[in-house]
Amino acid sequence: MAAGAPAGGLAELFVEERRSSSFRLEDSRVEDVASGYDLGAGVRVISGERASYAYTNLLAPEALLEAAAAARAGLAGGDQDAPLDLRRVEPSAVHPVGLPPSEVGAGDKAAALVAADEAARAAGGDVRQVVASYADVHQRVLVATSEGLIASDDRTRVRFAVQVVAARNGEIATGFEAPGHSGGFELLERQPAAELGSKAAAKALRMLDAKPSPAGEFPVVLAPGSGGVLIHEACGHGLEADALVKEASVYANRAGERFGSDSVTIVDDGSDAGAWGSFGVDDEGTPAQRTVLFERGVLTGHLSDVRSAKKIGHPPTGNGRRQSYAHHPIVRMSNTYLLPGPDDPQEILSSVRRGVYAATFAGGEVNPATGNFVFGMAEAYMIENGVITHPIKGATLIGNGPQVLGTIDAVATDFDRKEGVCGKDGQAAPVTNGMATVLLGKMTVGGTEA
Amino acid sequence: MSSRTDDRSKEDSGALLALASEIAGRASKDEAIEAFVTHEREFYVKVYEGEVESLSSAQPRGAGVRAIVGGRAGFAYSTDLSTEGIEAVVAQARDNATYATPDEAVAVAERAESEPAPIPGLFDDEQPEVGPDDKVTFALTLERATRAADKRVRTVEEAVYGDSEADVAIAVSTGIAGSYRRSDAWCYSVAIAEDDGDTEIGFEFDLGRGLGSLDANEVARQAAARAVGVLGASKIPSARMPVVFDPYTAGQFLGVLGSALTAEAVQKGRSLFAGRLGEAVASGNLSLIDDGRAEGAPGSAPWDAEGVATQRTGVITKGVLTSYLYDTASARREGRPSTGNAARAGFKSAPGPAPSNMTFDTTGEGRDEVLRRAGRALLVQDFHGVHSGANSVTGDFSVGVTGFLLEDGAPVRPVKEVTIAAPMLEILKGIEAVAVDRRWLPFGGSFGGATTLISEMTVAGL
Numbered sequence: 001m002a003a004g005a006p007a008g009g010l011a012e013l014f015v016e017e018r019r020s021s022s023f024r025l026e027d028s029r030v031e032d033v034a035s036g037y038d039l040g041a042g043v044r045v046i047s048g049e050r051a052s053y054a055y056t057n058l059l060a061p062e063a064l065l066e067a068a069a070a071a072r073a074g075l076a077g078g079d080q081d082a083p084l085d086l087r088r089v090e091p092s093a094v095h096p097v098g099l100p101p102s103e104v105g106a107g108d109k110a111a112a113l114v115a116a117d118e119a120a121r122a123a124g125g126d127v128r129q130v131v132a133s134y135a136d137v138h139q140r141v142l143v144a145t146s147e148g149l150i151a152s153d154d155r156t157r158v159r160f161a162v163q164v165v166a167a168r169n170g171e172i173a174t175g176f177e178a179p180g181h182s183g184g185f186e187l188l189e190r191q192p193a194a195e196l197g198s199k200a201a202a203k204a205l206r207m208l209d210a211k212p213s214p215a216g217e218f219p220v221v222l223a224p225g226s227g228g229v230l231i232h233e234a235c236g237h238g239l240e241a242d243a244l245v246k247e248a249s250v251y252a253n254r255a256g257e258r259f260g261s262d263s264v265t266i267v268d269d270g271s272d273a274g275a276w277g278s279f280g281v282d283d284e285g286t287p288a289q290r291t292v293l294f295e296r297g298v299l300t301g302h303l304s305d306v307r308s309a310k311k312i313g314h315p316p317t318g319n320g321r322r323q324s325y326a327h328h329p330i331v332r333m334s335n336t337y338l339l340p341g342p343d344d345p346q347e348i349l350s351s352v353r354r355g356v357y358a359a360t361f362a363g364g365e366v367n368p369a370t371g372n373f374v375f376g377m378a379e380a381y382m383i384e385n386g387v388i389t390h391p392i393k394g395a396t397l398i399g400n401g402p403q404v405l406g407t408i409d410a411v412a413t414d415f416d417r418k419e420g421v422c423g424k425d426g427q428a429a430p431v432t433n434g435m436a437t438v439l440l441g442k443m444t445v446g447g448t449e450a
Numbered sequence: 451m452s453s454r455t456d457d458r459s460k461e462d463s464g465a466l467l468a469l470a471s472e473i474a475g476r477a478s479k480d481e482a483i484e485a486f487v488t489h490e491r492e493f494y495v496k497v498y499e500g501e502v503e504s505l506s507s508a509q510p511r512g513a514g515v516r517a518i519v520g521g522r523a524g525f526a527y528s529t530d531l532s533t534e535g536i537e538a539v540v541a542q543a544r545d546n547a548t549y550a551t552p553d554e555a556v557a558v559a560e561r562a563e564s565e566p567a568p569i570p571g572l573f574d575d576e577q578p579e580v581g582p583d584d585k586v587t588f589a590l591t592l593e594r595a596t597r598a599a600d601k602r603v604r605t606v607e608e609a610v611y612g613d614s615e616a617d618v619a620i621a622v623s624t625g626i627a628g629s630y631r632r633s634d635a636w637c638y639s640v641a642i643a644e645d646d647g648d649t650e651i652g653f654e655f656d657l658g659r660g661l662g663s664l665d666a667n668e669v670a671r672q673a674a675a676r677a678v679g680v681l682g683a684s685k686i687p688s689a690r691m692p693v694v695f696d697p698y699t700a701g702q703f704l705g706v707l708g709s710a711l712t713a714e715a716v717q718k719g720r721s722l723f724a725g726r727l728g729e730a731v732a733s734g735n736l737s738l739i740d741d742g743r744a745e746g747a748p749g750s751a752p753w754d755a756e757g758v759a760t761q762r763t764g765v766i767t768k769g770v771l772t773s774y775l776y777d778t779a780s781a782r783r784e785g786r787p788s789t790g791n792a793a794r795a796g797f798k799s800a801p802g803p804a805p806s807n808m809t810f811d812t813t814g815e816g817r818d819e820v821l822r823r824a825g826r827a828l829l830v831q832d833f834h835g836v837h838s839g840a841n842s843v844t845g846d847f848s849v850g851v852t853g854f855l856l857e858d859g860a861p862v863r864p865v866k867e868v869t870i871a872a873p874m875l876e877i878l879k880g881i882e883a884v885a886v887d888r889r890w891l892p893f894g895g896s897f898g899g900a901t902t903l904i905s906e907m908t909v910a911g912l
Contacts, residue, residue, distance in 0.1 A: 029550075029551035031550060032525065032800055033546035033550050035542050037527070037528045037542075038528075050501055050503065051503065051505070052505040053505065054508055056509070165719055215688055215871070246605060248642055362838035362839070367651055369607070373834070373835075374834035374835030374849065376837075376838030396848045396871075398867055444910070446839075446850065446868075446869025447869075447871060
């Protein structure tokens with residue numbers, strides 16, 4: 001390869017072409033209609049512990065050579081001009097595209113927004129605002145390295161989001177639905193826009209009656225799907241190998257240790273067919289795979305890219321991802337799931353005398369070094385004598401990753417997925433979180449009622 | 451400064467403005483076109499254990515184009531700036547416009563009578579002369595100094611230096627044609643401290659127009675101090691008590707407020723400040739300013755993202771809500787001028803309203819004076835979960851915190867794993883003092899935070 005790897009090092013070329021379109025509706029008007037075209041390449045040179053990256057959006061050969069020279073200039077060391085035996089890596093999973101977005105008229109995409117808006121507003125006069133958005137991306141990538149690897153991937157993703165704001169007597173509440181997948185416009189055949197609008201409106205209207213959340217220690221029941229963000233934030237990030245090798249993770253050097261009961265099995269699976277966080281090969285050309293992180297409560301795995309895998313002496317797990325050609329790859333999750341267990345969701349609820357039912361999290365944050373996390377609840381309810389009573393607002397969940405695994409007292413059968421966008425080192429990546437109904441024995445809940 | 455660099459950069463600015471003007475000039479009779487073209491030079495280096503862990507350099511450029519026909523706006527961007535590429539991006543923007551719902555308020559900015567004055571010091575002329583070696587050395591020094599700052603610092607998770615020099619050109623078919631150059635440099639360090647089985651993390655940063663204005667030793671000292679200071683932290687009992695935001699957390703709180711203070715958020719019913727213009731929304735000694743020309747602030751530029759001159763706007767004046775922040779469309783909706791608050795994330799995004807540099811006016815006290823006045827209080831060093839626990843539509847604010855319990859204004863023990871909560875309007879009404887120690891935070895915008903005393907919030911712990 002022209003980039004020229006330093007002796008004993010690695011040179012890598014990443015080429016990306018991306019076509020995107022997006023539509024946004026607010027105030028019952030289609031407002032932002034946008035499309036983008038990107039073509040660019042990044043060159044990475046790795047020598048020992050060091051890596052240098054340069055990128056360009058001029059895809060002329062001279063510009064690529066200049067980027068390669070810039071990347072190599074970041075490192076000292078000689079050249080290596082051995083001939084290469086290119087080895088093609090095939091994607092491990094195919095994510096079928098039923099209706100390619102490029103073959104769907106822009107009018108149909110805009111019509112979906114209008115359908116969501118109309119359905120949400122039909123839910124009642126307390127609905128004050130509806131924001132709906134549609135986005136599709138078609139991304140083709142090519143990876144080639146001085147070690148002879150060559151791989152390509154063709155990814156299509158579609159996401160649709162509806163946010164509803166409701167107001168009554170000075171109280172304001174919001175409801176949100178945002179499904180997505182690796183696939184085409186058929187997403188909206190499986191989950192019609194009107195249904196999503198109705199669901200988001202119903203949530204907002206329910207939350208209008210919310211009372212302030214109590215503060216203190218309670219049992220917490222996590223609803224299927226949304227609760228998975230807790231696993232993503234509190235366990236997944238700490239098992240990314242870049243944090244492990246720096247011992248900046250609470251899980252460092254603890255493989256084989258028990259953290260939870262037999263019902264706790266957690267996997268990351270970039271090959272899950274059609275899931276939002278899936279791909280065929282990652283952005284370093286490693287095939288997507290399923291990695292078991294916790295097996296029946298015991299820490300067994302981690303997630304890595306090429307660099308961190310080398311440092312810990314394991315093969316890479318196919319978790320090297322980048323936002324675009326303008327970003328160097330870093331260790332990322334894909335689809336992270338707490339696998340379903342044996343329990344009945346209704347029995348879990350019935351077992352709680354006084355607690356909190358967390359239906360939807362608004363997102364969360366974790367400190368990987370300590371495992372401490374905080375999550376806001378967008379939709380939550382009080383549980384009293386085994387029954388959901390009234391909605392509560394302003395509730396947050398606070399705790400510690402390794403400890404929370406130990407407080408998982410029951411895992412139900414009703415597994416579900418929720419799609420999101422994870423931010424790390426300034427890069428965004430599509431990820432899925434998944435879990436069934438889960439009982440956490442005792443957690444700190446933050447609220448306004450002391 | 452060498453004349454070579456000077457000539458090259460002048461060429462870049464001129465060529466970029468010519469390109470933007472050429473795109474805007476493609477507007478047909480009943481159409482308006484706005485072109486936003488940038489060419490950046492970026493550098494980033496991260497070091498770990500005395501070695502360069504990653505280094506990146508690039509010169510990205512591209513154009514974002516908005517076409518508006520009869521109140522319908524379409525946007526497209528491209529990194530292909532060849533004649534065919536320009537042709538394609540303009541055609542795509544026009545096509546996109548046909549799918550938008552017409553809105554009389556949607557329009558490009560009109561040309562003003564005079565051009566805005568340049569902002570002094572927006573570009574550091576020394577910065578182009580700083581070589582990659584100096585930048586790498588700076589990052590290595592930052593890491594070494596963080597490690598050396600305290601023996602309990604076990605490792606430095608990240609030590610980073612980054613910079614960018616950007617040429618920005620904006621041209622609109624109404625006759626606006628403006629360009630400017632700016633430089634930014636920043637660094638941060640993340641210290642991990644360990645003692646007696648406890649591990650804590652400390653983050654500190656610095657920013658300026660060039661490497662020469664960054665202080666590696668001070669960043670290192672503070673990153674270490676912020677990690678070491680909270681070693682051994684624990685919960686405190688739940689209570690209602692005074693809370694003090696340090697400059698860092700005060701800046702993050704402003705970030706949450708900022709998204710609710712654009713006129714668009716108000717017009718569209720997603721702001722806790724809707725319908726409150728002219729009302730007392732904060733304590734009588736509190737004023738909130740947005741200033742797109744603040745010297746040394748990260749969000750400053752002579753032109754906003756639509757080509758309107760930036761300005762200083764009083765948002766809250768002595769406790770009373772006096773103005774929202776307007777871009778062209780939200781201003782036209784109310785028949786008033788824009789406040790120059792159109793922003794964009796780069797050429798890949800269409801303009802939208804946002805604060806420029808937003809900050810509370812100080813009430814004049816020093817930090818120590820504010821802490822003494824707080825008495826027994828919770829001093830908040832870090833928020834956790836702000837993006838999920840703070841809601842600028844409903845006004846709910848409930849976040850996890852790390853910090854210190856103060857007795858008579860002095861820290862007596864570190865605190866973690868507690869949450870603080872209060873409705874945002876109650877927080878604003880409870881602000882008793884804003885100290886003089888303001889610093890600009892470049893996270894999600896540009897917000898000037900200072901040590902801020904709030905009379906009472908709910909603290910949830912044990």
